Amino acid sequence: MSVIVVTDSSCRLQSDELKQSDIRQVPLHVLLDGEDLRDGIDEVPYDVHERPRVTTAGAAPVDLADTYRQALADSDGDGVVAVHISAALSSTYSSAVQAAREFGPSVRVVNSRTAAMGVGFVAQAAARAAASGVDLDAVETAARAAITDSHVFVVVHRLDNLRRSGRIRTTASWLGTALSLKPLLCLDVDGRLVLDQRIRTVSKAHAALLDRVAEVIGDRQASVAVHHVDNHDAADEIGAALTARLPQIESLTVADMGPVLAVHVGGGAVGVAVQVHQ
Template sequence: MPVVVVSDSSSRLQPEVRAQWDIREVPLHVLVDGVDLRDGIDDIPYDIHDRPKVTTAGATPAELVETYRQALADSDGAGVVAVHLSAALSSTYSAATMAAREFGPSVRVVNSRSAAMGVGFIALAAADCARSGGDIDAVEAAARSALTRSHVFLVVHRLDNLRRSGRIRTAASWLGTALALKPLLRLDVDGRLVLDQRIRTVGKAHAAMVERVAQVVGDRGADVVVHHVDNHDAADELGAALTRRLPQISSLTVADMGPLLSIHVGGGAVGVAVQVH
């Protein structure tokens, strides 16, 4: 049996895609009104990003151990490669490395240094290598190669969710004062959410995001997913602009950002995950 790939619900991989590539998923958690809701399993209110005092939590070591154990058994000992949400954004990676110790070298954990379909693209690259017969070393290497070609950009409509979440570097002093700012953000090489450009209007911020995507893609092919939080029209417009700007891209889809990430970035946010070939 081939190596089995595991990811988490931050990846935004659709159930049919996970089934096609036999990617296992560990749920992350949304905590609302004292209730623990599992992302991708339990029903989570569509307006969760607008609710006060909502928090998120990573996968637990126990959940990860159970998923890894089953995946390892299903691989007939070939091994497991786990690709998880950026360690700078979630406790899941540290919990995963703890859980993997139980299995020794048979379970490898990769810090995607990414989010949303940035994680998903890396998991898919690993799964493609596994399906082609790669051993655990090759599948891990495929994941690590893919993460160097993964880019994520984000434009938020409001800053209060980011302030509450603490997911952006505290050194960004502009966050506390520039109330009209519609910043263009990105995940840096360490998987941290950082300021890319200071921009005053949403339209200009989206245009700047198209240009930044064009810069990282260059003349190469790429797969692109446009994510949004309750802002499908803007995501569609952004997708059309990217298609015009980069006619060589292999695929472009529009998908919601999911409840877990939406809590941290707020309503109206639009982001782009890019996997360069």
């Protein structure tokens, strides 16, 4: 067999993409009115980010352990590389490390330091290496190398969700100073959601988003995913603008951000995940 890659549902890979790359996926969780909904498995209300009593939870240790066990068996002992959402954003990574202890060095857990399709891009890089027949060390190396070429930017339209989620410090000086603020956020090198620019209007925020994506891509080739929370029109416009501005983009997809991330960034949010090709 060959090394098998595992990820979590934050990656936003579609079922056909997971199947094509033989990537196994563990669900994150949305907790709504006392009900535990598994992302990618259970039906989650489309407006879950608007609900007042909603929280999220990382992948469950038992689900991680069960998935690693099956993947390891399917690999015929070649090993597993698990690529998960940033440890700064979710408990999933720490649970994954705990679950992997059962299997010793045969299961390698990688903190992607990113989110959404940023995770997907890293998982796909690992899966391509695995498909080429290289060993466990090389697949892990491919995953970690892809992290350095991953970038994620997000424009949020409302600050309420960020305040509630605690993913950005509520004491940040910019957070409560202007109700009309449409901040451009990014994931830093440690996978933390931080302020990139303070912007007052949506149009200017989207323009700044395009500029930042163009800046990190430069004249290189790249894969891009445009995400949104109930804002498909804006996502389509940003995707079209990026394609026109950066013709060297090899692939560009537009997809929702998923319910777990939507709960934290709120309605109207638009984000771009970039994987630069060296």
